[in-house]
Amino acid sequence: MARAVTTQRKTINTIAAWAVGLLIFFPILWTILTSFKTEAQAINDPPLFLFFDWTLENYAVVQERSDYMRFLWNSIIIAGGSTLLGIIIAVPAAWSMAFVPSRRTKDILLWMLSTKMLPAVGVLYPIYLLFIQFGLLDTRIGLVIVIMLINLPIIVWMLYTYFREIPGEILEAARMDGASLREEILYVLTPMAVPGIASTLLLNFILAWNEAFWTLNLTAAKAAPLTAFIASYSSPEGLFYAKLSAASTMAIAPILILGWFSQKQLVRGLTFGAVK
Amino acid sequence: MATQHSRSAARMMMAPAVVLLLGWMLVPLIMTLWFSFRRYMPLRPDIEPGWVGFDNYVRFVTSSSFWPSVQVTLITVGGALAITIVFGVLLAMLLDQPMWGQGVVRILVIAPFFVMPTVSALVWKNIFMDPINGLLAHLWRFFGADPVVWLSDVPLLSLILIVSWQWLPFATLILLTAIQSLDSEQLEAAEMDGAPPLKRFWFIILPHLSRAITIVILIQTIFLLSIFAEIFVTTGGAFGTRTLTYLIFQRVLESQNVGLGSAGGVYAIILANIVAIFLMRIVGKNLDA
Numbered sequence: 001m002a003r004a005v006t007t008q009r010k011t012i013n014t015i016a017a018w019a020v021g022l023l024i025f026f027p028i029l030w031t032i033l034t035s036f037k038t039e040a041q042a043i044n045d046p047p048l049f050l051f052f053d054w055t056l057e058n059y060a061v062v063q064e065r066s067d068y069m070r071f072l073w074n075s076i077i078i079a080g081g082s083t084l085l086g087i088i089i090a091v092p093a094a095w096s097m098a099f100v101p102s103r104r105t106k107d108i109l110l111w112m113l114s115t116k117m118l119p120a121v122g123v124l125y126p127i128y129l130l131f132i133q134f135g136l137l138d139t140r141i142g143l144v145i146v147i148m149l150i151n152l153p154i155i156v157w158m159l160y161t162y163f164r165e166i167p168g169e170i171l172e173a174a175r176m177d178g179a180s181l182r183e184e185i186l187y188v189l190t191p192m193a194v195p196g197i198a199s200t201l202l203l204n205f206i207l208a209w210n211e212a213f214w215t216l217n218l219t220a221a222k223a224a225p226l227t228a229f230i231a232s233y234s235s236p237e238g239l240f241y242a243k244l245s246a247a248s249t250m251a252i253a254p255i256l257i258l259g260w261f262s263q264k265q266l267v268r269g270l271t272f273g274a275v276k
Numbered sequence: 277m278a279t280q281h282s283r284s285a286a287r288m289m290m291a292p293a294v295v296l297l298l299g300w301m302l303v304p305l306i307m308t309l310w311f312s313f314r315r316y317m318p319l320r321p322d323i324e325p326g327w328v329g330f331d332n333y334v335r336f337v338t339s340s341s342f343w344p345s346v347q348v349t350l351i352t353v354g355g356a357l358a359i360t361i362v363f364g365v366l367l368a369m370l371l372d373q374p375m376w377g378q379g380v381v382r383i384l385v386i387a388p389f390f391v392m393p394t395v396s397a398l399v400w401k402n403i404f405m406d407p408i409n410g411l412l413a414h415l416w417r418f419f420g421a422d423p424v425v426w427l428s429d430v431p432l433l434s435l436i437l438i439v440s441w442q443w444l445p446f447a448t449l450i451l452l453t454a455i456q457s458l459d460s461e462q463l464e465a466a467e468m469d470g471a472p473p474l475k476r477f478w479f480i481i482l483p484h485l486s487r488a489i490t491i492v493i494l495i496q497t498i499f500l501l502s503i504f505a506e507i508f509v510t511t512g513g514a515f516g517t518r519t520l521t522y523l524i525f526q527r528v529l530e531s532q533n534v535g536l537g538s539a540g541g542v543y544a545i546i547l548a549n550i551v552a553i554f555l556m557r558i559v560g561k562n563l564d565a
Contacts, residue, residue, distance in 0.1 A: 014375040020367060021384035024444065028387055030411065031399050043409040046418070089296065092289030100286035106563050108294065110556050115301045117552035119502045121521045122541035123304035125311060125528045130303075149300045156293055181285065210392040212505035217529065227505065230394040234401075234509040241403055248395045259390030260383050266446070267453050270495060272559045275450050275488050 035245035042241040058246035075225035077140050079208035082148035086155045094159035116153040120213045138220045147208045158269045162196025199265040209255050226251040311538035319532040332539035345523040353500045355436035364447030372455045389445035393505035400438045401510045431515035447492045454488035494555035
């Protein structure tokens with residue numbers, strides 16, 4: 001039985017929720033607005049909300065002065081590469097744990113999760129040293145590997161929970177009909193697993209994009225992604241709010257859009273199936 | 277059901293992930309342990325590297341910056357947890373109500389989670405918290421008050437605000453998911469029996485949420501213990517915002533006192549593991565179900 005809701009109550013709910021929602025979103029909105037102002041308008045008192053001379057100048061300046069595209073490209077390579085590599089390694093593992101579980105499956109899953117809990121700073125120097133030894137410092141391949149490894153437990157977990165929802169009987173039926181393991185994976189499992197793999201890909205791309213411990217500590221000029229590019233604005237130089245806003249907007253816009261598609265996966269991916 | 281053949285195939289398929297994670301865990305861990313027992317300062321060639329036993333462990337906890345950093349860590353994590361849980365529960369209950377445009381509001385609320393840490397820290401630091409040109413300074417002046425010099429006068433509060441803004445969406449989303457699984461008939465029955473809203477909240481909603489709250493606390497604690505970029509780009513550890521994580525980072529990379537920093541790293545690992553054990557128990561139980 002659904003509760004009857006008066007229009008009045010619904011109106012109050014709506015106003016309250018929108019007010020809170022806009023308040024929480026405001027810093028992002030304000031950053032986007034500021035990115036279209038001139039530097040003088042950006043610090044105007046009283047603050048200018050919508051009525052100012054909209055300009056795209058800051059975006060051009062940011063690109064020109066710091067070669068934004070290079071950082072963007074590094075972010076795409078690092079986030080995309082680490083996620084794809086992680087998926088390639090995790091799919092077989094998650095598949096076998098979901099469909100051929102053994103007594104140790106649970107322990108292995110929990111152990112994998114425990115590696116995610118290792119505080120990065122505790123292993124900072126060894127990784128730094130290994131990176132120097134193998135010439136990986138400030139390279140994209142080095143970051144692809146490290147970020148793949150820190151997200152691998154989440155990728156395995158997410159895929160595992162998705163795969164477990166695929167009824168095993170279907171696979172058995174395919175096996176009965178004489179499908180080989182390869183055919184079983186290719187023609188039966190894959191089509192059913194694609195949505196789960198896509199969701200995993202999406203969330204982990206976002207996590208990799210925003211990763212800001214290893215990307216700050218293991219890169220300098222060459223392989224720095226957007227996280228490090230933004231950090232370079234931490235020492236202010238004259239008026240820079242509009243430029244900072246433009247750079248920030250460019251760094252977060254793609255992920256905000258992807259993020260809106262992945263809200264549901266967020267719960268699954270970050271609570272390891274403990275909240276449903 | 278599974279044949280011997282498929283079992284060995286399964287083991288083969290698991291091998292790459294297991295081997296990689298095992299290497300990722302063991303190699304740096306053993307190296308950190310090794311360094312933690314040694315005197316090792318790569319930037320000071322005049323100081324001979326050597327075996328010092330537990331010296332680094334003792335020196336790390338007896339150094340004058342250790343207890344302040346523990347305090348800062350506890351205040352930051354505790355503060356951010358309190359804010360995100362309290363407001364997360366309230367917000368989740370609000371978002372669970374019938375309203376117009378629920379989907380859009382949800383998106384607005386979740387958005388901060390997708391903002392990269394360096395962006396949110398710098399935007400807050402400059403565009404909002406700057407004592408001269410920041411938006412909050414404008415607001416304060418509008419009401420005739422003296423603007424707060426956020427990051428140097430109330431640095432911890434500022435840090436907690438920034439971090440809470442980033443993590444509130446996560447808490448809200450998880451708690452909202454949990455609230456939506458609450459049987460509404462139970463609430464209706466309580467309402468009909470005349471239970472006032474506060475009692476309904478205390479005796480029905482909160483107990484139902486307790487598990488989700490526990491999970492949010494555990495997961496956030498693990499992430500909050502290791503916040504880095506937010507401090508790196510705002511104060512750089514100055515003004516008493518040096519958390520344990522940041523202290524270790526400074527020891528290891530800035531002053532390259534690797535032995536001392538590694539001992540600190542071992543402490544951080546032990547601390548994180550204490551939290552992790554509780555989280556793993558809950559997750560493990562859920563796997564059986």
